[in-house]
Amino acid sequence: MEQLLDMQVGANPKLLLALMQPTPMHDAVREGDSARLKALLRSRRTAGEVLRQDMFGYTPLILAAECRLGKGAASDEMVALLLDYGAASVVNVPCKVHDQTALHVAAFHGNVGAVQKLIRSGAHVNALTDDHRTPLFQAAFGGHAAVVKELLAAGADPSVRDADKQTPLDVTKDVECQGLLA
Numbered sequence: 516m517e518q519l520l521d522m523q524v525g526a527n528p529k530l531l532l533a534l535m536q537p538t539p540m541h542d543a544v545r546e547g548d549s550a551r552l553k554a555l556l557r558s559r560r561t562a563g564e565v566l567r568q569d570m571f572g573y574t575p576l577i578l579a580a581e582c583r584l585g586k587g588a589a590s591d592e593m594v595a596l597l598l599d600y601g602a603a604s605v606v607n608v609p610c611k612v613h614d615q616t617a618l619h620v621a622a623f624h625g626n627v628g629a630v631q632k633l634i635r636s637g638a639h640v641n642a643l644t645d646d647h648r649t650p651l652f653q654a655a656f657g658g659h660a661a662v663v664k665e666l667l668a669a670g671a672d673p674s675v676r677d678a679d680k681q682t683p684l685d686v687t688k689d690v691e692c693q694g695l696l697a
Contacts, residue, residue: 537573540564544578544593552593556600565602572611576602580621580629591628594621603636614645622650622666625659630666640671646678655696658689667695 540561543551552575555561568574579593594617598606609616618638621629630650634640641649651671654662663683667673673683673696684696 537569538564538567538575540567540575541569541573541578544575544597547593549592549596552596556596565597565600566605568608568610572609574602574605574608574610574617576605577610577615577617577620580617580626580633581624590621590626591632594629594632598632598636606633606636606638607642609642609644614643616642616650618642618650619644619648619653622659622662623653623657625654625657625662627659627661627665630662634665634669640666640669641675643675647675648677649675649683651675652677652683652686655683655687655689655692658687658692660689660691660695663692663695
């Protein structure tokens with residue numbers, strides 16, 4: 516909190532905290548409630564929330580890239596809705612947790628549909644996390660061959676090394692991923 520106040524001299528601390536809280540849109544995505552998300556996206560009052568980050572830097576798009584959603588709405592459906600309503604402008608904005616983008620998160624979780632939609636919306640396939648891992652590294656580590664294939668087709672560089680000097684091939688135990696990366 517003190518860092519925020521230092522950065523925003525004279526700022527109202529309650530306002531700063533309010534701006535960092537999850538929005539109803541974050542909550543709808545987290546709960547997998549596509550009907551509520553659609554209503555929020557169509558509302559003029561909440562339209563700007565598609566761009567908002569919570570205190571961890573998560574946009575609704577980054578949350579939607581995960582497969583573990585509450586009520587079972589398909590994650591890639593949520594990603595598509597958000598992209599249709601302006602989230603493409605934050606497709607490459609990383610969260611504060613390891614500087615991951617939505618593409619890193621979708622690749623890590625093996626979410627092929629979300630990966631495809633994010634790439635079509637301009638996601639950088641060679642974006643680096645704070646430990647120099649690309650989305651390809653995340654997919655290979657998780658053994659998600661279908662995602663590895665999509666990322667390679669989109670131009671992902673399999674020779675990029677992370678902070679530990681490892682490539683995606685070095686960290687995958689999946690035989691199909693090994694074949695794609697070799």
